[in-house]
Amino acid sequence: MANKELVDYFNRLNGKTVSPSQIKTGxxxxxxxxxxxxxxxxxxxxxxxxxxxxFGDKKVFAMLKSKLPVKxxxxxxxxxxxxxxxxxxxxxxxxxxxxxxxxxxxxSNQRIIEIQERFYGSEISIANLQTFSxxxxxxxxxxxxxxxxxxxxxxxxxxxxxxxxxxxxxxxxPQKCYDELFNTFLILNRHGLxxxxxxxxxxxxxxxxxxxxxxxxxQWLSGxxxxxxxxxxxxxxxxxxxxxxxxxxxxxxxGQIKEFNKNNVEIYKKLIDAVSSFGIKxxxxxxxxxxxxxxxxxxxxxxxxxxxxxxxxIKNK
Ligand SMILES: Nc1ncnc2c1ncn2[C@@H]1O[C@H](COP(=O)(O)OP(=O)(O)O)[C@@H](O)[C@H]1O
Ligand SMILES: [Mg+2]
Numbered sequence: 001m002a003n004k005e006l007v008d009y010f011n012r013l014n015g016k017t018v019s020p021s022q023i024k025t026g027x028x029x030x031x032x033x034x035x036x037x038x039x040x041x042x043x044x045x046x047x048x049x050x051x052x053x054x055f056g057d058k059k060v061f062a063m064l065k066s067k068l069p070v071k072x073x074x075x076x077x078x079x080x081x082x083x084x085x086x087x088x089x090x091x092x093x094x095x096x097x098x099x100x101x102x103x104x105x106x107x108s109n110q111r112i113i114e115i116q117e118r119f120y121g122s123e124i125s126i127a128n129l130q131t132f133s134x135x136x137x138x139x140x141x142x143x144x145x146x147x148x149x150x151x152x153x154x155x156x157x158x159x160x161x162x163x164x165x166x167x168x169x170x171x172x173x174p175q176k177c178y179d180e181l182f183n184t185f186l187i188l189n190r191h192g193l194x195x196x197x198x199x200x201x202x203x204x205x206x207x208x209x210x211x212x213x214x215x216x217x218x219q220w221l222s223g224x225x226x227x228x229x230x231x232x233x234x235x236x237x238x239x240x241x242x243x244x245x246x247x248x249x250x251x252x253x254x255g256q257i258k259e260f261n262k263n264n265v266e267i268y269k270k271l272i273d274a275v276s277s278f279g280i281k282x283x284x285x286x287x288x289x290x291x292x293x294x295x296x297x298x299x300x301x302x303x304x305x306x307x308x309x310x311x312x313x314i315k316n317k
Contacts, residue, residue: 015080030057047131
């Protein structure tokens with residue numbers, strides 16, 4: 001947890017345009033770390049739009065920076081609600097949402113910068129082939145550029161290795177972690193907040209469970225808040241990201257896909273158990289496409305009763 005000095009410090013940066021030379025605090029060490037994280041070229045992790053640098057004592061902070069330089073006026077519009085963002089984020093956390101704590105958002109060095117509490121974990125399965133190929137092959141691979149057979153094989157092997165290791169981790173997590181994640185979707189929904197960018201790259205998993213990242217606070221704060229959706233839509237949003245282990249199936253063998261499907265039987269049982277633990281009855285027909293994709297038609301038929309067992313104990317409301 002951040003101490004008071006740190007929170008005060010980040011509060012001073014919040015919503016402002018600051019140049020590294022303006023960043024001053026009693027905490028010299030942190031000051032230097034923030035500045036060097038702002039100026040750093042290399043990244044620790046990246047998504048499609050933002051890059052991420054870990055910094056601070058024991059690297060407990062994650063600094064998100066827009067990848068491309070952004071002009072000031074545009075940044076200002078985005079930043080006018082920086083306080084609203086921090087407050088909404090804190091309110092959701094207070095209610096029990098497993099989301100990354102956001103300390104502040106400001107503009108510096110031509111980037112929009114957000115400082116969050118670092119979550120120790122990574123995406124539940126590879127969602128972005130460009131960034132992943134950059135990491136494993138050293139260059140960005142686009143589906144319509146050619147790639148050597150050797151590199152293709154290497155990419156496939158690494159996708160398999162990564163996704164399998166995350167499945168294995170998820171299989172060891174207690175049911176509580178799945179319940180907490182579903183509860184997070186329910187909390188967002190209670191506020192009429194949809195998890196717009198809902199894919200496997202925006203759910204991180206670690207030894208302590210799951211967290212949602214990349215929430216669209218701006219869209220919510222600028223009027224994107226609506227009435228809660230029906231529970232079944234929330235269930236669909238919750239189940240969908242876990243079905244993507246074989247998203248890049250062109251690079252995987254049939255045997256590897258089968259292994260993912262088999263693991264998904266157990267993972268989906270836990271996901272369905274989580275929904276059931278909140279007393280929510282699922283409209284099975286509407287989620288069948290997700291399940292079929294996640295475990296395959298044959299295995300779904302075979303394991304259907306096993307996966308949905310907990311639903312039998314719920315009465316229609
Ligand atoms: N709080 C955090 N803790 C640890 N890693 C994070 C955190 N927030 C983001 N990341 C990492 O940075 C990447 C990019 O962040 P994200 O907000 O998803 O940006 P994008 O809009 O580019 O998808 C994520 O995929 C993840 O690897
Ligand atoms: Mg993302």
